[in-house]
Amino acid sequence: MNSFPGYYDQKIIAAFLSLINTSRFAIAPDQPDRLVAEWNGLAIGDGSVRPTGKIGGIYVSARHQRLGIGRKLLQAIEAKSREDRLASLSLEATLPAVEFYVSLGFKRRKMVEHLLTITPLVSMCVVEMVKQL
Numbered sequence: 635m636n637s638f639p640g641y642y643d644q645k646i647i648a649a650f651l652s653l654i655n656t657s658r659f660a661i662a663p664d665q666p667d668r669l670v671a672e673w674n675g676l677a678i679g680d681g682s683v684r685p686t687g688k689i690g691g692i693y694v695s696a697r698h699q700r701l702g703i704g705r706k707l708l709q710a711i712e713a714k715s716r717e718d719r720l721a722s723l724s725l726e727a728t729l730p731a732v733e734f735y736v737s738l739g740f741k742r743r744k745m746v747e748h749l750l751t752i753t754p755l756v757s758m759c760v761v762e763m764v765k766q767l
């Protein structure tokens with residue numbers, strides 16, 4: 635499985651994917667800010683936002699990408715954030731996801747190194763992005 639062909643080398647891709655735990659899809663009560671996209675009882679995407687307005691990332695299963703699921707998750711996060719009277723949303727986008735966030739009104743700030751919480755440490759380039767609500 636390789637969602638990022640041509641963007642990152644295999645070491646970074648493997649480290650990133652090792653942090654995506656599909657058992658997270660089962661949660662809800664203890665993580666009220668995490669949204670799950672379900673289809674026929676299957677979790678096919680998720681997204682989360684902290685009380686500060688920092689989006690933890692939006693993920694859609696490779697087989698279900700480019701169907702509008704990511705947009706729906708982001709719009710739901712935006713609606714909740716407006717209800718919570720947040721002024722803006724921010725996130726660190728993976729390189730192939732930048733155009734997705736741009737299409738939904740986010741502005742690029744700068745490219746930074748993101749340290750993955752894995753041993754030994756691996757870092758990846760991401761783009762800081764922000765959207766005023």
Ligand SMILES: CC(C)(COP(=O)(O)OP(=O)(O)OC[C@H]1O[C@@H](n2cnc3c(N)ncnc32)[C@H](O)[C@@H]1OP(=O)(O)O)[C@@H](O)C(=O)NCCC(=O)NCCS
Binds near residue numbers: 706
């Ligand atoms: C980025 C991601 C969440 C997008 O989810 P998605 O459900 O495929 O996106 P959508 O179908 O809702 O796309 C909405 C719009 O975003 C833009 N877009 C989405 N993917 C794009 C791509 N790869 N390149 C350019 N534009 C893209 C398009 O304008 C699209 O509208 P259109 O299909 O009508 O042209 C998904 O590709 C993904 O999970 N990627 C891997 C994990 C990842 O890197 N997540 C980001 C972490 S910060």
